[in-house]
Amino acid sequence: MKILIVEDEIGIANFLQQGLEEEGYEVVVANDGKKGLELAISQKVNIILLDWILPKMTGIEVCKSIRKTDTTTPIIFLTAKDTVQETIDGLRAGANDYIKKPFSFDELVERIKIHFRTQTEPEILKLGAIEIQLAKHLVFVDGTEVNLTQREFELLCYLIRNKGNVCTRTQIIEDVWDIHFDYDTGVIDVFMNAIRKKLNLNKEEDLIKTIRGVGYIANELS
Structure with a gap:
């Protein structure tokens, strides 16, 4: 299973990459929105962890662009945005889930497992x-x-x-x-x-x- 991380804070991106690779996942990383969109389109990934505030393209813009051609790959927003309206905006843009910074890595892993299960589980x-x-x-x-x-x-x-x-x-x-x-x-x-x-x-x-x-x-x- 391959996970795409789109996160401009290098420390967070490295932490997530190392932790998820230790969990057995293949991980690719983009540090800006434009690169994240390119990877989401060009590579077959199973889930996308997407920061909200990014250089070159915002997370919302990336999410909307992905959803024009890909309606099924789960997208989880990782963000410090925490108002109800911002949460709604993220979900309306096409995100499947929303986890607020700072977050528990263990919680993130469990949410990832849930989304992977819904991809592979029979109807x-x-x-x-x-x-x-x-x-x-x-x-x-x-x-x-x-x-x-x-x-x-x-x-x-x-x-x-x-x-x-x-x-x-x-x-x-x-x-x-x-x-x-x-x-x-x-x-x-x-x-x-x-x-x-x-x-x-x-x-x-x-x-x-x-x-x-x-x-x-x-x-x-x-």
């Missing part, structure tokens, strides 16, 4: 008779729509995405609930009971099995 997740249409946020069992809450939907998607692997309660509470401190993971069992009831899962041949004392695993039935 439909399946597990046995269960079908999830991600873009429409719909869940079906044997063709019949099932209404899940937002948290139930996120939990079901997480288990199916990790199909075949045991998902511990700690992993689930961190990745789905985004809680990174001691928390009663028993709440997961409550949501799983609700999901099983709504999906009418057969206990004797459950597509999502409980691993006692550990967590859950989603498996296709043999």
